Amino acid sequence: MRRIMLMTICVFSLASGPAIVLAQSLDCQRPIQRAQKSVDKVTDDLKGMESMPKDQLDHVRALLDDAKKTLDAAREGCEKPQDDYARARALGDAEAAHGYATAADRLHFTYMKSAKGMSGMKNMSGMQEGKSDMSGMSTNPKK
Numbered sequence: 265m266r267r268i269m270l271m272t273i274c275v276f277s278l279a280s281g282p283a284i285v286l287a288q289s290l291d292c293q294r295p296i297q298r299a300q301k302s303v304d305k306v307t308d309d310l311k312g313m314e315s316m317p318k319d320q321l322d323h324v325r326a327l328l329d330d331a332k333k334t335l336d337a338a339r340e341g342c343e344k345p346q347d348d349y350a351r352a353r354a355l356g357d358a359e360a361a362h363g364y365a366t367a368a369d370r371l372h373f374t375y376m377k378s379a380k381g382m383s384g385m386k387n388m389s390g391m392q393e394g395k396s397d398m399s400g401m402s403t404n405p406k407k
């Protein structure tokens with residue numbers, strides 16, 4: 265009886281937490297869209313960045329490549345998932361892709377911050393004075 269009580273409480277708290285709404289869904293489409301947005305943003309930000317030191321550019325691109333690769337894997341798994349496990353794997357890949365893109369974005373931002381006065385960096389979104397938040401980094405209008 266006590267065990268049933270505990271289980272009931274457990275199930276209840278699982279169903280009621282705000283973060284749990286996400287945890288209950290195996291939808292991989294929306295995470296893929298989010299990851300694609302992040303990849304697009306980093307790709308856009310890299311335009312006109314040829315004056316960056318090559319090793320830095322390579323590092324950002326390496327992370328961006330990882331993001332693209334995992335995003336491809338997520339798409340593949342999400343398009344025709346055999347079962348919930350496949351769906352969950354696609355979801356994991358999509359989240360990983362978003363993570364790599366975020367890392368690329370932040371690394372780029374970090375490099376840019378320490379390269380003040382470099383020409384060609386003015387177009388980099390987020391480089392305006394007083395902006396340190398990554399979410400405000402992109403100045404390009406949303407496509």
Ligand SMILES: [Cu+2]
Nearest residue numbers: 313376385388
């Ligand atoms: Cu830059």
